[in-house]
Amino acid sequence: MPLLGLVAVFLTCSVANAQPNQDYAFRAYSHQGTTLALAKHKEGRAIVIDPSGSVGGNNVGFVYVTGRVYNLNQTRDDIGLVKLNGCAMCNLWDGVVTYDGPGNGDDVGNAIGLDGEGNIYVAGTSYGGQSTANDMVVLKYDADGDLIWSYRYDRDGKDDHAAAMIVTSSGVCYVVGYTTTGETSHKDMTAIKVNANGTLGWARHATFGTTPTLDDWANCVALSDTHLYVGGVHRPGGTAQDIGLMKIKLDGPDDIAYYVFDGNGSGIDVANAIAVTGANEVYLAGKSYYNSTRKEDYVAIKLNSSLQLSSTWPSGGGQPQGVRYYNGDQDGDDEILAMALDSGGNIVATGRAVETSGDPGDITTVRYTAGGDVVSGWPHKWDRSGSADRLEEARSIVVDSEKNVYVGGLSVVSSDGSVRDMVSFKLKPNGSLVGGASNIQIYDGPAEGNDYGNAIAVDNLQRAYLTGSIDMGETSSTDACGNDADEYGPQIGTVSFFTAPLFGDANEDDCVDDTDQAIVLEEWGQQGSGLAGDVNGDGIVDDTDLAIVLTNFGKGCCS
Known part of the structure; x- marks a missing residue:
């Protein structure tokens, strides 16, 4: 197994003062993938959680991150893959697994998924050499980080790119992006099916009718029982761009249906996110040019199973049927970068919108009802205090089974944009911040x-993980697994934090154990405020508190 480097974990924030009657607790770590000096392009770009993972008998899950790392020669990027203990946040492979394509050029992992047996799949773009240029690549690894197979797709010896992927429980991979073909080197929206054994099932290329187009490419993908839905951009000609959708039948003949959305004229329309419901209704989200005053707006589109604008989102209030625009308060360029479907089949979308005078964008999150109305209490807008003329941007979103919303992204600190911070927060279903500002x-x-931060995931304990890039400077430390490392420059970085109370954790160490039980017994019968053993916050330490500790015994513990 090719391994590179060691790992360091740094506790950088103290645990928040989270009593059981509060709804938030926080702990942050940084996690790095390599130890190379002068590193330039190291970042996590996609994240997935294996909830079946068990460390020390505690079902906390494994966290897998892919992206790119600077290679040993420090001249190019390789695909990187990291496996983390979801509890202690240390690297279970003692380094990062890397993939260097046959052309010894730049390679990057853009998407990740798991099958039902816990195997890991990475999709991305990899340089194959002068004869093939960049290719789509799909890699399958076992849970120990050993490469099972690799599949490369080159259509016409020119640049091909993988942007997104869905993996089924049986290990079938659907990968989307674009391929380049013809003397004019135009891009075609492309989807490929890679079988569980690493062979090509089929490849589909968008035509959007018989009229030749300049460029089409995919940004996102969704899967139903019978069809694959591919969203992105259709560029028919000139400088205009439309939202394009390709609906592909999974099995049988080359059966493709198309949908094109051309907003309010010859502007720029882009789909960055897609979702499909159990009724085969399709949501697309991104940006659309509205007019010269409002410029580009958030846009969300709902289609019925026939790819027609849905009547369940009726027209009204200046909104067309099946389409919902959102314009930030300052009439700037707004764009949805991520969208999630909640348990009720409705969408929540986030990105950046110009809400504050002088700012290039704030994190604005919008939730819609089944009828296409903005839910009361939404949108939620966040502009960092003291960050005038600075960008805040969300790049990823997750909704849990209770309809809580988790958002991850970045906040620019310096005027030139070179200094940024990771940002994450959790919103209640009513749009308010969990735990407050x-x-x-x-x-x-x-x-x-x-x-x-680029991508966020949430485990079954409502612990959130945000991955992206962390600049370590020059740091030496030892992680929770005992790995020593010297870290330099930007690294694949993952931050972990609790977003739900850990009931019964009397001493607030993120582990309900015999120490908490001892605290309850020591303070038994005492009354008043501020008692650690009063885990239910009712002013008395009694059998109810002991029952809470025993019911939650072992939760959060890493060993």
């Missing part, structure tokens, strides 16, 4: 440099 988590790495 003080629990917006801003992570600034040891070097106080360029830190940012």
Whole structure:
């Protein structure tokens, strides 16, 4: 197994004062993937959790992150893959697994997924040499980090790119992006099916009718029982861009249906996110040019199973049927970068919108009802205090089974944009911040440099993980697994934090154990405020508190 480097974990924030009657607790770590000096392009770009993972008998899950790392020669990027203990946040492979394509050029992992047996799949773009240029690549690893197979797709000896992927429980991979073909080197929206054994099932390329187009490419993908839905951009000609959708039948003949959305004219329309419901309704989200005053707006589109604008989002209030625009308060360029579907089949979307005068963008999150209305209490807008003329941007979103919303992204600190911080927060279903404004988590790495979040995931304990890049400067430390490391420059960085109370954790060490039980017994019968053993916050330490500790015994513990 090719391994590179060691890992360091740094506890950078103290545990918040989270009593059991509060709804937020926080702990942040940084996690790095390599130990190379002068590193330039190291970042996590996609994250997935294996909830079946068990460390020390505690079902906390394993966290897998892919992205890019600077290679040993420090001349190019390789695909990187990291496996983390979801509890202690240390590297279970003692380093990062890397993939260097046959052309010895730049390679990057853009998407990650798991099958039902716990195997890991990475999709990205990899340089194959002068004869093939960049190719789509799919890699399958076992849980020990050993490469099972690799599959490369080259259509016409020119640049091909993988942007997103879905993996089924049986290990079938659907990968989307674009391929380049023809003398004019135009891009075609492309989807490929890679079988569980690493062979090509089929490849589909968008035509959007018979009229030749300049460029089409995919940014996102969704899967139903019978079809694959591919969203992105259709560029028919000139400088205009439309939102394009390709609906592909999974099995049988080359059966493709198309949908194109051309907003309010010859502007720029882009789909960055897609979702499909059990009724085969399709949501697309991104940006659309509205007019010269409002410029580009958030846009969300709902289609029925026939790819027609849905009548369940009726027209009204200046909104067309099946389409919802959102314009930030300052009439700037707004764009949805991520969207999630909640348990009720409705969407929540986030990105950046110009809400504050002089700012290039704030994190604005919008939730819609089944009828296409903005839910009461939404949108939620966040502009960092003291950050005039600075960008805040969300790049990822997750909704849990209770309809809580988790947002991750970045906040620019310096005027030239070179210094950024990771940002994450949790919103209740009504749009209010969990824990209030003080629990917006801003992570600034040891070097106080360029830190940012790209992708977020949430485990079954409502612990959130935000991955991206953390600038370590020059740091030496030992992680919770005993790994020593010297870290330099930007690294694959993952921040972990609790977003739900850990009931029964009397001493607030993120582990309900015999120490907490001892605290309850020691304070038994005492009354008053501020008692650690009063885990239910009712002013008395009694059998109810002991029952809470025993019911939650072992939760949060890493060993």
